[in-house]
Amino acid sequence: METGIIIVAACLLLSLAMGIMFQSPPLLAALLISFALGSVYSIELPFLRWKKHAFLAASCILIARAMVVQLAFFVHIQKFVLGKPIVICRSLVFATAFMCFFSAVIALFKDIPDVDGDRDFGIQSFSLSLGQEKGKVRLGSGNLTAWFHKEKSNPFINTKSSGRISMAVAVNVSRFEGITMAPPDPILGVSEAFKADNDEKKLNLGVGAYRTEELQPYVLNVVKKAENLMLERGEYKEYLPIEGLAAFNKVTAELLLGADNTVIKQQRLRLIERYFPGAKVLISSPTWGNHKNIFNDARVPWSEYRYYDPKTVGLDFEGMIADLKAAPEGSFILLHGCAHNPTGIDPTPEQWEKIADVIQEKNHIPFFDVAYQGFASGSLDAMQHQVKSQLKRLARPMYSNPPVHGARIVANVVGDPTLFDEWKAEMDMMAGRIKGVRQKLFDSLSAKDKSGKDWSFILKQIGMFSFTGLNKAQSENMTNKWHVYMTKDGRISLAGLNLAKCEYLADAIVDSYHNAKGLNSV
Amino acid sequence: MWRHQLMTTSRCFSTSIRALHWWDHVCPAPKDPITSVTEAFLADTSPVKINLGVGAYRDDEGKPVILQCLRDAEAKIAGCDFLESISSAVSSKLVEESVKLVYGKDSDVIKEGRYAGVQALSGTGACRLFAEFQKRFHPESQIYLPNPTWSNHHNIWRDAQVQQNTFSYYHPDLKGLNFTALMDDVKNAPDGSFFLLHPCAHNPTGVDPTEEQWREISHQFKVKNHFPFFDMAYQGFASGDLDRDALSIRIFLEDGHLLGCAQSFAKNMGLYGHRVGCLSVLCNDMKQAVAIKSQLQKIARAMYSSPPVHGTSLVSTVLSDPDIKALWVKEVKGMANRIQTMRTNLQESLWQLGSSLNWQHITNQVGMFCFSGLTPKQVDWLAREFHIYMTHDGRMSMAGVTTGNVNYLANAINEVTKYGENA
Numbered sequence: 006m007e008t009g010i011i012i013v014a015a016c017l018l019l020s021l022a023m024g025i026m027f028q029s030p031p032l033l034a035a036l037l038i039s040f041a042l043g044s045v046y047s048i049e050l051p052f053l054r055w056k057k058h059a060f061l062a063a064s065c066i067l068i069a070r071a072m073v074v075q076l077a078f079f080v081h082i083q084k085f086v087l088g089k090p091i092v093i094c095r096s097l098v099f100a101t102a103f104m105c106f107f108s109a110v111i112a113l114f115k116d117i118p119d120v121d122g123d124r125d126f127g128i129q130s131f132s133l134s135l136g137q138e139k140g141k142v143r144l145g146s147g148n149l150t151a152w153f154h155k156e157k158s159n160p161f162i163n164t165k166s167s168g169r170i171s172m173a174v175a176v177n178v179s180r181f182e183g184i185t186m187a188p189p190d191p192i193l194g195v196s197e198a199f200k201a202d203n204d205e206k207k208l209n210l211g212v213g214a215y216r217t218e219e220l221q222p223y224v225l226n227v228v229k230k231a232e233n234l235m236l237e238r239g240e241y242k243e244y245l246p247i248e249g250l251a252a253f254n255k256v257t258a259e260l261l262l263g264a265d266n267t268v269i270k271q272q273r274l275r276l277i278e279r280y281f282p283g284a285k286v287l288i289s290s291p292t293w294g295n296h297k298n299i300f301n302d303a304r305v306p307w308s309e310y311r312y313y314d315p316k317t318v319g320l321d322f323e324g325m326i327a328d329l330k331a332a333p334e335g336s337f338i339l340l341h342g343c344a345h346n347p348t349g350i351d352p353t354p355e356q357w358e359k360i361a362d363v364i365q366e367k368n369h370i371p372f373f374d375v376a377y378q379g380f381a382s383g384s385l386d387a388m389q390h391q392v393k394s395q396l397k398r399l400a401r402p403m404y405s406n407p408p409v410h411g412a413r414i415v416a417n418v419v420g421d422p423t424l425f426d427e428w429k430a431e432m433d434m435m436a437g438r439i440k441g442v443r444q445k446l447f448d449s450l451s452a453k454d455k456s457g458k459d460w461s462f463i464l465k466q467i468g469m470f471s472f473t474g475l476n477k478a479q480s481e482n483m484t485n486k487w488h489v490y491m492t493k494d495g496r497i498s499l500a501g502l503n504l505a506k507c508e509y510l511a512d513a514i515v516d517s518y519h520n521a522k523g524l525n526s527v
Numbered sequence: 528m529w530r531h532q533l534m535t536t537s538r539c540f541s542t543s544i545r546a547l548h549w550w551d552h553v554c555p556a557p558k559d560p561i562t563s564v565t566e567a568f569l570a571d572t573s574p575v576k577i578n579l580g581v582g583a584y585r586d587d588e589g590k591p592v593i594l595q596c597l598r599d600a601e602a603k604i605a606g607c608d609f610l611e612s613i614s615s616a617v618s619s620k621l622v623e624e625s626v627k628l629v630y631g632k633d634s635d636v637i638k639e640g641r642y643a644g645v646q647a648l649s650g651t652g653a654c655r656l657f658a659e660f661q662k663r664f665h666p667e668s669q670i671y672l673p674n675p676t677w678s679n680h681h682n683i684w685r686d687a688q689v690q691q692n693t694f695s696y697y698h699p700d701l702k703g704l705n706f707t708a709l710m711d712d713v714k715n716a717p718d719g720s721f722f723l724l725h726p727c728a729h730n731p732t733g734v735d736p737t738e739e740q741w742r743e744i745s746h747q748f749k750v751k752n753h754f755p756f757f758d759m760a761y762q763g764f765a766s767g768d769l770d771r772d773a774l775s776i777r778i779f780l781e782d783g784h785l786l787g788c789a790q791s792f793a794k795n796m797g798l799y800g801h802r803v804g805c806l807s808v809l810c811n812d813m814k815q816a817v818a819i820k821s822q823l824q825k826i827a828r829a830m831y832s833s834p835p836v837h838g839t840s841l842v843s844t845v846l847s848d849p850d851i852k853a854l855w856v857k858e859v860k861g862m863a864n865r866i867q868t869m870r871t872n873l874q875e876s877l878w879q880l881g882s883s884l885n886w887q888h889i890t891n892q893v894g895m896f897c898f899s900g901l902t903p904k905q906v907d908w909l910a911r912e913f914h915i916y917m918t919h920d921g922r923m924s925m926a927g928v929t930t931g932n933v934n935y936l937a938n939a940i941n942e943v944t945k946y947g948e949n950a
Contacts, residue, residue: 298829398556402682408835409800
């Protein structure tokens with residue numbers, strides 16, 4: 006960053022110095038105007054950073070390249086270098102007109118490659134508004150890249166007529182030319198960044214995957230036992246029926262798990278899209294990052310209901326009820342059965358009653374996402390034959406039938422009374438470790454933070470996650486300064502924390518909360 | 528307290544009444560033509576029943592098979608403690624080994640890293656991922672599917688909302704490839720169309736182009752700038768030789784096509800229920816490969832987050848351990864040979880019974896399936912009277928034929944075709 010600043014500053018000073026030395030007003034004017042345009046284009050200040058707006062950005066480019074450069078340099082050369090009178094000649098008109106056109110094209114095309122990057126940084130380019138395809142296809146930029154693309158040595162030896170060769174060169178270009186990198190997943194991307202970090206103090210509080218006190222992944226003993234049983238029995242690896250292992254379906258229904266994974270969620274949503282076209286889903290604000298992707302890809306329109314209150318770091322119950330009441334009748338409401346992800350904030354039983362009242366009153370349909378049963382409690386869902394057959398119909402062109410190994414493990418564990426009891430005991434142990442960690446974190450924070458802030462929400466929140474109330478800048482400080490990896494919404498996964506690191510984490514949180522730049526949420 | 532309970536009960540009651548009406552307008556879906564065969568078979572109590580429906584390999588006793596190489600792989604990874612959302616090392620290994628298998632380990636695309644490869648939920652998942660990818664980045668494009676093709680191909684591209692067409696493939700009279708019509712359709716399709724091709728052991732017909740025919744198809748694709756997408760579900764089952772079965776793809780590779788390929792390990796590694804497969808798209812350079820891979824992963828993330836890990840570990844272990852891999856190659860050859868033997872046996876039995884029809888296609892066709900030419904009526908007859916189950920299009924899975932039942936089968940086929948016309 007500093008190198009960049011030095012280079013830019015040096016160039017600026019040099020050019021202005023030259024402009025003054027050469028005693029050419031038009032030259033100096035051109036340099037000053039370009040400097041001004043460049044500044045309003047890029048500098049991050051109120052009313053500036055014109056690159057954010059398509060029209061203003063295009064204007065900057067046009068004025069600089071098409072007008073200032075042409076006209077000012079013409080006058081400079083004509084009058085102050087060649088000493089000739091200033092006459093508007095054809096070449097000047099042509100150059101200016103051509104550059105106007107050229108600049109307009111650049112203004113439109115320059116942003117096509119990084120639409121996603123612009124979207125992430127809030128830059129409203131023409132390409133973002135129009136879409137990459139519209140912007141590119143009609144005007145044939147694909148051909149441009151074909152002509153200028155450096156060809157590999159693909160021998161076109163099968164040609165029956167040599168006239169085909171030139172076509173082959175253009176044709177060898179991939180049909181997926183110009184596809185940009187997808188932005189990193191906000192949750193999985195955290196783990197990737199964590200892996201790349203070499204600092205020994207690093208801590209991964211990103212993905213909600215349970216870790217032991219030694220911060221190792223944990224394979225439950227019942228799972229190992231079930232796997233050994235399966236190995237001994239030498240069970241076949243045949244296709245399951247589309248709806249899956251019957252034993253698995255039975256035990257999970259009995260466990261009141263219902264549909265608890267993304268795949269089945271996607272099916273249900275496609276069911277919504279197909280049978281309730283135009284129906285909307287309401288999701289909590291915030292919710293699990295992938296919910297929005299799932300709805301978007303299933304082409305189900307969604308909006309949010311208020312859920313998290315940053316002031317109390319708790320549930321915005323009044324807001325939630327108001328939004329549920331305001332939604333059109335018969336909307337689908339996505340609810341987290343327990344241990345809300347990412348906030349860890351669950352309604353109380355009395356609040357659940359009121360929520361149920363409103364849902365009934367407005368004839369909404371509740372849809373539960375239960376991913377953390379055992380870390381809290383579960384919910385019920387009923388299926389009819391028609392629905393089941395339609396779900397199968399949706400599953401078949403997605404993955405044909407579900408993977409058998411995991412289903413067998415679950416069926417074996419939950420279906421066997423001994424293993425089931427053992428499983429419950431292990432769940433208790435895992436949930437207990439997380440509760441212990443919450444307590445220690447709370448104690449450390451209370452001891453280290455002298456500002457009198459109330460950190461008790463950490464104890465009140467439920468499940469694997471805690472919404473710390475840290476904003477984006479503060480979360481970034483956690484990572485950049487303290488090597489603590491978490492999602493930018495301030496969510497930490499307590500499953501990735503152990504007692505030994507609680508004090509370190511508390512130091513990081515206190516420092517980020519008080520000292521990191523950015524608006525304080527509380 | 529009891530008032531609260533009364534309220535809860537009355538709410539449950541009225542809600543459940545209302546809830547009963549939520550999905551009233553949803554009708555039962557039509558049964559899947561392939562899996563419904565297995566369902567009907569399972570419901571049949573006859574001791575002589577034969578299932579020639581799903582293409583799942585059986586040994587000569589009609590039992591499903593767990594390959595020895597898999598047992599070895601299981602033993603090797605047992606006690607491996609990591610079950611987390613797919614360790615990226617294992618996943619990359621799987622993709623690396625899969626693409627080597629289909630493109631050849633010495634191919635330029637592999638050496639230069641010019642491919643975007645992601646793990647997929649077996650063949651279905653790979654095709655669906657590609658269909659969604661195609662829709663997202665070429666929303667106006669269409670897909671040309673061979674006529675006939677695996678029925679689920681139609682479902683997949685339809686659910687991805689990609690418009691579909693068919694191109695001529697099967698010649699019902701010759702019970703072979705209708706090559707002229709195929710080439711005509713390729714020529715008449717608009718430039719730059721997407722085509723789905725079966726690289727070997729075409730499902731359901733078992734009819735494959737010859738090497739020369741493949742070269743011509745590849746050339747025409749070049750001329751028309753079509754995008755070839757291969758669904759490789761039976762590598763190893765067509766000839767018994769993994770490289771030979773990939774010949775069509777390698778021809779296209781030589782000609783410089785930047786193709787896409789779906790691979791499944793369901794059949795050739797017997798991993799049906801584990802849903803292990805791979806999708807690869809060839810690219811100009813590594814930079815593009817990285818970009819495309821990220822987009823594919825994004826689509827997958829919103830569909831199922833990450834693929835099941837157990838099957839991945841098995842495939843990765845088999846393909847990267849030289850001894851286990853050698854064993855696998857041998858076992859695949861064994862499976863292909865058994866099927867070839869059953870084809871010959873069935874054909875001979877039919878001739879011995881004096882059937883006047885031409886059964887040449889039984890041994891001409893390749894892979895797990897035989898497109899028998901039986902009509903739907905004859906198929907129903909076989910099920911009703913002889914307890915022999917196959918799909919309505921007359922497709923028989925030769926993997927379900929054994930030395931124990933081949934004579935019974937030949938007899939039954941002879942009976943139902945004696946008097947009627949073959950389609």
